[in-house]
Amino acid sequence: MTHPRYDLFDDVAVRLDSVSLRYDTSEDILSDIDLVLKPGSFSFLTGASGAGKTSLLKLLYLALKPSRGEVSLFGRPTSNLTRDQLSALRRRVGVVFQEFRLLEHLSAYENVALPLRVLGRREADYRADVEELLAWVGLGERLHAKPPTLSGGEQQRVAIARAVVTQPDILIADEPTGNVDPEMGTRLMRLFLELNKRRKTTVIIATHDLGLVRQVEAPVYRLANRLLVKDVEYGPDTVARRRTDPGKGI
Numbered sequence: 001m002t003h004p005r006y007d008l009f010d011d012v013a014v015r016l017d018s019v020s021l022r023y024d025t026s027e028d029i030l031s032d033i034d035l036v037l038k039p040g041s042f043s044f045l046t047g048a049s050g051a052g053k054t055s056l057l058k059l060l061y062l063a064l065k066p067s068r069g070e071v072s073l074f075g076r077p078t079s080n081l082t083r084d085q086l087s088a089l090r091r092r093v094g095v096v097f098q099e100f101r102l103l104e105h106l107s108a109y110e111n112v113a114l115p116l117r118v119l120g121r122r123e124a125d126y127r128a129d130v131e132e133l134l135a136w137v138g139l140g141e142r143l144h145a146k147p148p149t150l151s152g153g154e155q156q157r158v159a160i161a162r163a164v165v166t167q168p169d170i171l172i173a174d175e176p177t178g179n180v181d182p183e184m185g186t187r188l189m190r191l192f193l194e195l196n197k198r199r200k201t202t203v204i205i206a207t208h209d210l211g212l213v214r215q216v217e218a219p220v221y222r223l224a225n226r227l228l229v230k231d232v233e234y235g236p237d238t239v240a241r242r243r244t245d246p247g248k249g250i
């Protein structure tokens, strides 16, 4: 795999400055959020149902604009960019959704290849890469299977391959393990970690699943009462403490 395409002046992948969000005329869903994700970092986003995890992730992948504040990707403030400039930034961000969002009439191979086709790449140039990626997620034998014939875990692995086929610099996953069993959740988490380690992809994963969070030494951001806090309870400090003091489990 090649190195990510960070610009020379990028020292942050994602930056939120005093970001607030409200839908329509309602009250703020998110209020005064500051967040910095360094290139190559791996983080979790947690919070109760309705706390605003999906909304925050949508701000990060530029599907929503903040009501106040600034979202910057790769050192670039995004509020005044043109549609073309926004599209160019979005192409550097891969997204995995809880409900997979695969096209059912296309095979696993065709689903993963789709982003490359949209970019106008020729199949002869990408076929081997797509096959290699599907083998990496453990689906080398299911290239031609259509999503309805795949299990939830298999569909999510196709979705992960599709999200990373363009080699995004940031991978955003919204409850990616919500529809799979715990064993598959652990397996998917290993794929995210491997991607983060091998390609230095910046990864942020929203999840309710604290069991999964505890498996990884990574910062945990938690949304509560419209605010974002860095959670020390489940963060790497706690993991380190647990290692030295197994009696104090969380």
Ligand SMILES: Nc1ncnc2c1ncn2[C@@H]1O[C@H](COP(=O)(O)OP(=O)(O)OP(=O)(O)O)[C@@H](O)[C@H]1O
Binding pocket: 023, 024, 029, 047, 048, 049, 050, 051, 052, 053, 054, 055, 056
């Ligand atoms: N398009 C929308 N229009 C109006 N309100 C919305 C919209 N999308 C989300 N909301 C509201 O914003 C709040 C946060 O929703 P969001 O989906 O971001 O939370 P979440 O933490 O991801 O929840 P869950 O874990 O249940 O998926 C909720 O009160 C929700 O009803």
